Amino acid sequence: MDENKVDQWSAEDVLERHLAPLLEHYGVKFRGHGRIYVDHQHHNIETAQRILTDLGLTFCVPTRAIRSRLMELGWLKDVRRTFQAPLKWSESPTSGHLKRWIRQIAMPAQ
Template identity: 35%
Template sequence: MVVCITEIEGFTAALRNKYVSEAGFDVFAAIKSQGITLTLHVGDDRQCRGVVTLASGGIEFSGPENIRNDALYWLVYLFGASLLYTSEYVKHIEIVSDVVSIIFCDAKKTDEVDVRKNLHEFAIGLLMPKHQILSAVRYLADQHEVKWRGHGIIYLDYERYNYDTYITLVSEIAVLFQVSGQRVADRLKELGVLNDVRFPQPSYWSQFLTESEIEGPRRVSLEIECDSDLDNELDEFDDDDY
């Protein structure tokens, strides 16, 4: 049973290198290579369902005819469960849309937070490896003449230009890696590539917000009583040093 993040990274890198081509990562070939039975059902494009039973190692999945975007992410998520865990620890995992239910064996319950984290790391490691994502960002940033201004490769605030740049880069990366824009945005944040300073965050990754749409004050001031020592320290503070 593989549960270490470093091991997961090495495992996903080896799998991806073996089953990736110009058309993208072939998840079906990877699943078949591990001796896992995959039963596919063409269902609603807006909702995917899946379940993996650890005792049998089989995956049953219902989704759109063309498995990509979030459907691809969840299929790989279940694939990871069948490889990383055994029936001694986990009975089965079920997914309905974005809701994941994990049934553990009573005798050896594993930390559910760790299981979810490991399966997420497996999915993004297989679909959006760190080095490939960073290479794609650098290439696309160069192609679209994105300038480095010290705030992050992709800087997102309330300026329309920054928003348009963000949408362009995330959308192209999503097509390249066959995942949803939301997954790409989350991955870029994890890697420190996307610096989204909007507050509060929009409910959907591609939503545009202007400062006029933000409720309440953006900045607040506090009046505090300072002792003489603190007053002296503040007087000595020099903005030029920072």
């Protein structure tokens, strides 16, 4: 790979030219969530990782850099890190059991 290509790997048109065939190869369809959509489904995680690895190998760039650039362009959407707000202690279905257990270990039997 020539130096010029390495310097320009993050250009939108360069990424597009290399990403499009990978999306087709891995059967990734645009469903309105981003070109690459990653949720908790094993297939989506694996496919995204393969695409990031392939691009990283092509450009001799860490997959983390590829991932960041694709996210910046809005081409990769990873919702695995989106969590619901945690339940309050009092709302937890097991909070009564946990509170009893904590009391038991905090105040041993006499």
